[in-house]
Amino acid sequence: MAFAxxxxxxxxxxxxxxxxxxxxxxxxxxxxxxDGSKAWDKLQQGEFGLVLADLKMPKLDGLELFAKMREAGxxxxxxxxxxxxxxxxxxEAMRNGAYDYLTKPxxxxxxxxxxxxxxxxxxxxxxxxxxxxxxxxxxxxxxxxGQSEEMAQVYSIIEAVAxxxxxxxxxxxxxxxKELVARAIHQKSGRARxxxxxxxxxxxxxxxxxxxxxxxEKGAFTGAINEKPGAFEQADGGTLLLDEVAxxxxxxxxxxxxxxxxxxxRRLGGKKEIQVDIRVVAATNxxxxxxxxxxxxxxxxxxxxxVIPLFLPPLRDRxxxxxxxxxxxxxxxxxxxxxxxxxxxxxxxxYIETYRWPGNVxxxxxxxxxxxxxxxxxxxxxxxxxxxxxxxxxxxxxxQVGTSLEEAERLLVLRTFxxxxxxxxxxxxxxxxxxxxxxxxxQQYTK
Amino acid sequence: xxxxxxxxxxxxxxxxxxxDLAAEQGLAERFAxxxxxxxxxxxxxKNPLNAMVINLEVLRSRVRAGDAGAALERIDVLEQEIRxxxxxxxxxxxxxxxxxxxxxxxxxxxxLAAEVGTIAAVLGKLARRGFELRLPGAEVLVxxxxxxxxxxxxxxxxxxxxxLPAEDDVAxxxxxxxxxxxxxxxxxxxxAAPRLQGALPVAAxxxxxxxxxxxxxxxxxxxxxxxxxxxxxx
Numbered sequence: 001m002a003f004a005x006x007x008x009x010x011x012x013x014x015x016x017x018x019x020x021x022x023x024x025x026x027x028x029x030x031x032x033x034x035d036g037s038k039a040w041d042k043l044q045q046g047e048f049g050l051v052l053a054d055l056k057m058p059k060l061d062g063l064e065l066f067a068k069m070r071e072a073g074x075x076x077x078x079x080x081x082x083x084x085x086x087x088x089x090x091x092e093a094m095r096n097g098a099y100d101y102l103t104k105p106x107x108x109x110x111x112x113x114x115x116x117x118x119x120x121x122x123x124x125x126x127x128x129x130x131x132x133x134x135x136x137x138x139x140x141x142x143x144x145x146g147q148s149e150e151m152a153q154v155y156s157i158i159e160a161v162a163x164x165x166x167x168x169x170x171x172x173x174x175x176x177x178k179e180l181v182a183r184a185i186h187q188k189s190g191r192a193r194x195x196x197x198x199x200x201x202x203x204x205x206x207x208x209x210x211x212x213x214x215x216x217e218k219g220a221f222t223g224a225i226n227e228k229p230g231a232f233e234q235a236d237g238g239t240l241l242l243d244e245v246a247x248x249x250x251x252x253x254x255x256x257x258x259x260x261x262x263x264x265x266r267r268l269g270g271k272k273e274i275q276v277d278i279r280v281v282a283a284t285n286x287x288x289x290x291x292x293x294x295x296x297x298x299x300x301x302x303x304x305x306x307v308i309p310l311f312l313p314p315l316r317d318r319x320x321x322x323x324x325x326x327x328x329x330x331x332x333x334x335x336x337x338x339x340x341x342x343x344x345x346x347x348x349x350x351y352i353e354t355y356r357w358p359g360n361v362x363x364x365x366x367x368x369x370x371x372x373x374x375x376x377x378x379x380x381x382x383x384x385x386x387x388x389x390x391x392x393x394x395x396x397x398x399x400q401v402g403t404s405l406e407e408a409e410r411l412l413v414l415r416t417f418x419x420x421x422x423x424x425x426x427x428x429x430x431x432x433x434x435x436x437x438x439x440x441x442x443q444q445y446t447k
Numbered sequence: 448x449x450x451x452x453x454x455x456x457x458x459x460x461x462x463x464x465x466x467d468l469a470a471e472q473g474l475a476e477r478f479a480x481x482x483x484x485x486x487x488x489x490x491x492x493k494n495p496l497n498a499m500v501i502n503l504e505v506l507r508s509r510v511r512a513g514d515a516g517a518a519l520e521r522i523d524v525l526e527q528e529i530r531x532x533x534x535x536x537x538x539x540x541x542x543x544x545x546x547x548x549x550x551x552x553x554x555x556x557x558x559l560a561a562e563v564g565t566i567a568a569v570l571g572k573l574a575r576r577g578f579e580l581r582l583p584g585a586e587v588l589v590x591x592x593x594x595x596x597x598x599x600x601x602x603x604x605x606x607x608x609x610x611l612p613a614e615d616d617v618a619x620x621x622x623x624x625x626x627x628x629x630x631x632x633x634x635x636x637x638x639a640a641p642r643l644q645g646a647l648p649v650a651a652x653x654x655x656x657x658x659x660x661x662x663x664x665x666x667x668x669x670x671x672x673x674x675x676x677x678x679x680x681x
Contacts, residue, residue, distance in 0.1 A: 011572075012494050012497070012498060014498040014501075014502060014524050014527070014528060015494065015497055015498045015501055017524075018498065018501035018502040018504075018505050018521075018524070019501055021505045021508075022501065022504055022505055022508070025508060056490075056572075056573060058572075058575050058614070059575070059614065061575070083490040083493045104493035104494065104496065104497040105493060105496045105497040105499075105500040106497055106500060106501065108500065108501070108504055
């Protein structure tokens, strides 16, 4: 395994050979290089978890080798071996990310203790990098769709937190897919075989919400002709999603916090403490800071829930995901509606890509579903999209500060084309482009 | 590096007052030189010591495993490293505790050049520059004082090595014995000339007291400094 491979870079043959023998006895795969330049060659040919580099070497010294490795993105751990007079340089290397430094003559016990730790760090780094790479290449994660950098980060957090029991607070605008995130956390946790219960706290008046959360005993109130378990009990052994948690009344928040901390509660009208084993995932579309400041969300409850805070980006900030989602919804609704809409007509996809989608993925999904149903030809044309969009098309384009000129131009061209309802000639005139140039740009942007 | 066969040296000459001044400066320079070289040597001492610590551990493991052949190999390595450590320590002690002053006498210049070469090789290694020593096959005696010559050669070698612009460049110290005189020539690429010229007054002042000639020449093949000594027979 690459992480158990060690490269010794030292121009002192007796040192390099001796170290190689000692480390091989401990089960490591060891290679040696007699100067920094040869070490660099070996690093390019194979993967090493750790490099033991002498500070003073011909061709390329230990620090130069380390700098070159980092510049090239090689993240093998590096331990610098140095004489006393050059310790400052080695300390500087540590500040720049070298694992450690050792002074000559080596304390072999210390070296032998450091090596497994350094290799373990490399192994963890490598595993994380591979996971990150895998997640970045995914256009699907659980029921979520999207391969933007923003979503890759969300996937990465889900992957990291799912196996734990930590509470998660998902913040994001309406329609961003908070429940899908909660489901993914549940599916990837050890509770996947247990129940997943979702409760929208904003959907119930105070009394009913309490009943929905904790359940009631028979006769607890007028009409309580039977006992009823609440969401806490239903989610026992699984995950409880509390959506719109900031909508909960303060006194219910107190009861909820107590139940959360003690993992036990009483049904309405009940005397018996019921123990539950649940993981709580909360979600809100409110600005959490505002909710805390306005007293809508209790500070102590927030800290209990937001052990892991997770922000779900709005669709307008998810780069190319809009297009992937639009195409996925087109496929899905073709199947559901038994239609054969082949794609998007002129201006439609450009409109989808540049519209701000305030209702996020939910709005896009509804829009495509409607368009598939209404499509009069074998493609979705601009008029098939929700009329509300077209009527409210104010001809504005929002571009974030810091957007590259290239991306800003792309958005401007697409938006203008959509605003012109797919009329090439009109869009070209508005943009001050020739018809040929506009078509070339559109082809480039939509390929 | 090719050394020119025919070349003209301009003698580095100093007036009496300049000799006195240079001697004073030379003393300060000499202390500074000793400090620099001693630092480098002390740093280099760690390498044989490190090799010994590591190979001693390997030896222990080989003995435990009953592998006599491998153990003997490690003993050879340890012997070599002990010798290297001894040589380096010897050079450090010579620098810090020079031989007592005395009059000119016959001494083996080849041995002195080898000692200087040991130090110069360390300086070259640490500066990542090349150094080469060329000695005649047999021991050669010269007449003079050992210590001034040692420091003059060290000052020149240090200047030549640190003046080399590139890692592949090499400074060469060569001892050539004639019937009546012995030439010690330090050759380097022309780019090292400014640094070497800076060391010339110190070297000249060290040698002037014994009337030893020092010359320098620059041509298309490089920069050379030559010291000419009277050969002794016994």
